[in-house]
Amino acid sequence: MIDQLSESCITSSAVDLRHVLTKLSNSIVSGIALGKKYGGEDGNEGFLDMIREYGVLLAAFCIGDYFPSLAWVDVVTGLNGRLNKASRTMDAFLDRVIKEHQERKEIGGQDGDDQRDFVDVLLHLQECSEIGVEMDRDSIKALILDMFNAATETTAMTMEWVMAELIKNSEVMKKAQDELRRVMAGKQKVEEDDLHQMHYLKCVIEETLRLHPVAPLLAPKESNTEVMLQGDSNHSICPAIYKFEDFLSNTGVC
Structure with a gap:
């Protein structure tokens, strides 16, 4: 990111800050969770596009969820097709990531806890019977997705707001x-x-x-009386x- 910004300064070209910050946050989170950077910092934009499409569809209005009798509308508008395509793409990607980690473990590619990423920890918990919770492959995929949904857009959005306020x-x-x-x-x-x-x-x-x-809309709360914090x-x-x-x-x- 720093190299890209430096190059933009030299050429006096405009910078799409949202795109740059999203790539940065995706690279950081993917490095922690998957053990490899998939955020587009190295020119790999496919993963970033997939995450972006997943986020758009996650917030899309699906009329069939509210009025089941009108579910056909989602088919006509193409929303169902986009959902199915995004689901298959994401599922195939996560399968490939999990398989790579399993193969690396089989050949002894881990050198201690400091070399393990989030997927390695989840695979270890899957084999461990002491936690008392059954963790199948779908559960691992869901936890990986939760990690990205909670950390990528929120981090990039916060950095963008910080820059906006500093400019103002x-x-x-x-x-x-x-x-x-x-x-x-x-x-x-x-x-x-x-x-x-x-x-x-x-x-x-x-x-x-x-x-x-x-x-701001997850858990709205309004105090009815005056309060003193700490x-x-x-x-x-x-x-x-x-x-x-x-x-x-x-x-x-x-």
């Missing part, structure tokens, strides 16, 4: 940039230990999640404004 709030962006330059101190790449020192950036992310929650009676005068400096402590931590 130039002062916040400058403070975040100053903190980044101070922590990096001439280093070329950000390491995990550096993140613990970026308190202002953490506040930027938390404020973005407050204004733009990734799943003994703090302070509240924001303008909750719709992107501002969090009032909640920064003397140490610069939210």
Whole structure:
């Protein structure tokens, strides 16, 4: 992603930030879950297109689910055909991934727990009788899909909102940039230990999640009475404004 952005800066070309961030999140999640990057970072766009189509169909309105007598409408509109095609494609892909992991295990391709990915853990649990839960192949596929559905779009969406808010709030962006330059101190790449020192950036992310929650409609709840959270009676005068400096402590931590 960094190389692509650098090249775009040199050529002064536009960047489709949503597409870039989606590829990045898919690469990270697929590396953790499948042990291989399928997010398109290496030019492989097939997996990314498959995940995108799966997400679109997941949110599609299927009239047959609400009015069974009108299920024929989904056939006429082609929705059923798209659903069946996406299901077969995803099922074949997951079968191939599971088979690759099983073959790698048979030839002794795992060197300790640090080399195992999410699929390896699920296959181990399938063979383990101590958990008391029967885990078949379909269960493994469902858990892998849950991993992608919960982590890819939500992560990319949050990063996109962070960038949008930073562009709108130039002062916040400058403070975040100053903190980044101070922590990096001439280093070329950000390491995990550096993140613990970026308190202002953490506040930027938390404020973005407050204004733009990734799943705002899952569990709606409204307080009928005034409440005090963790003994703090302070509240924001303008909750719709992107501002969090009032909640920064003397140490610069939210």
